[in-house]
Amino acid sequence: MEKQQPSFKRELLAALPSLRAFAISLIGRHDRADDLVQDTIMKAWAKQDHFEMGTNMKAWLFTILRNELYSQMRKAGREIQDSDGLFTESMATHPSQYGALDLQDFKKALEQLPPYQREAIILVGASGFSYEEAAEICGCAVGTIKSRVNRARQRLQELLQISGEADFGPDATSSPLTSKAFAF
Amino acid sequence: MTSRKNEELDGHREMRASDVLDPNSQIGVRLRSLYAAVQEEAIPDRFLDLLEKLDQAELMASAKVVK
Numbered sequence: 171m172e173k174q175q176p177s178f179k180r181e182l183l184a185a186l187p188s189l190r191a192f193a194i195s196l197i198g199r200h201d202r203a204d205d206l207v208q209d210t211i212m213k214a215w216a217k218q219d220h221f222e223m224g225t226n227m228k229a230w231l232f233t234i235l236r237n238e239l240y241s242q243m244r245k246a247g248r249e250i251q252d253s254d255g256l257f258t259e260s261m262a263t264h265p266s267q268y269g270a271l272d273l274q275d276f277k278k279a280l281e282q283l284p285p286y287q288r289e290a291i292i293l294v295g296a297s298g299f300s301y302e303e304a305a306e307i308c309g310c311a312v313g314t315i316k317s318r319v320n321r322a323r324q325r326l327q328e329l330l331q332i333s334g335e336a337d338f339g340p341d342a343t344s345s346p347l348t349s350k351a352f353a354f
Numbered sequence: 355m356t357s358r359k360n361e362e363l364d365g366h367r368e369m370r371a372s373d374v375l376d377p378n379s380q381i382g383v384r385l386r387s388l389y390a391a392v393q394e395e396a397i398p399d400r401f402l403d404l405l406e407k408l409d410q411a412e413l414m415a416s417a418k419v420v421k
Contacts, residue, residue: 179405179408179409182405183397183402183405186397186401187392187393187394187395187397188393190392190393190395190397191389191390191392191393192389194392195385195388195389195392204398204400204401207401208400208401208404211401211404211405211408212404212408215405215408273384273387273388273391276384276385276388277388280385280388291374291381291385292385292389294374294375295374295375295381295382295385295386296385296386296388296389296390297389319374322374323373323374323379323381326381327380327381330380330381332380332381
């Protein structure tokens with residue numbers, strides 16, 4: 171057989187840390203995310219003839235992973251929501267109350283985003299993909315990705331009470347109400 | 355308003371969307387820290403073992419073909 175396998179494996183290994191980071195940021199839990207990464211590796215391995223060496227292995231793996239995630243969610247009977255409406259439950263506490271937010275608060279906020287918005291902001295904001303690449307991975311238009319990133323960022327700002335404009339911090343009692351009002 | 359309409363409206367505000375990549379963006383910085391923390395972890399053994407097994411299985415299969 172050709173010498174393709176060793177280098178396919180090497181490239182796959184090189185992309186693994188990033189693939190795991192994507193999975194964990196998407197799902198929030200290490201164990202479930204690693205199961206998904208494992209499924210992705212199996213799928214990718216079986217489909218390696220479809221992969222053109224020299225093209226973007228990372229993007230290819232990310233595509234497989236997200237398709238796998240959504241197909242598992244559908245199989246489990248979970249609807250994949252892309253609207254903000256059902257996710258209006260605001261965080262009980264005001265995380266920025268004491269100044270610096272910790273990552274735990276951020277993680278919780280990220281989990282509250284609709285899945286498509288979450289993946290968009292991760293792909294563009296953390297994985298280092300361009301809007302065009304992210305659109306290709308998600309199988310949608312570039313404008314849709316931009317819009318999702320934008321909405322995700324706004325939603326996270328609301329949830330975390332970070333405001334780019336206003337410098338008054340809402341007090342702990344009124345903030346859940348205000349963020350709820352803005353969500354609609 | 356439907357979410358589709360929202361997406362179209364937001365799509366025009368491209369500059370806003372790029373905020374998340376701004377090194378001063380609080381959201382962007384946290385997102386990248388979270389991501390980097392995982393990315394810096396060592397690859398779990400289960401994946402190295404899995405790849406090793408897949409590799410072995412393939413070598414065996416191709417060896418059979420050659421014979």
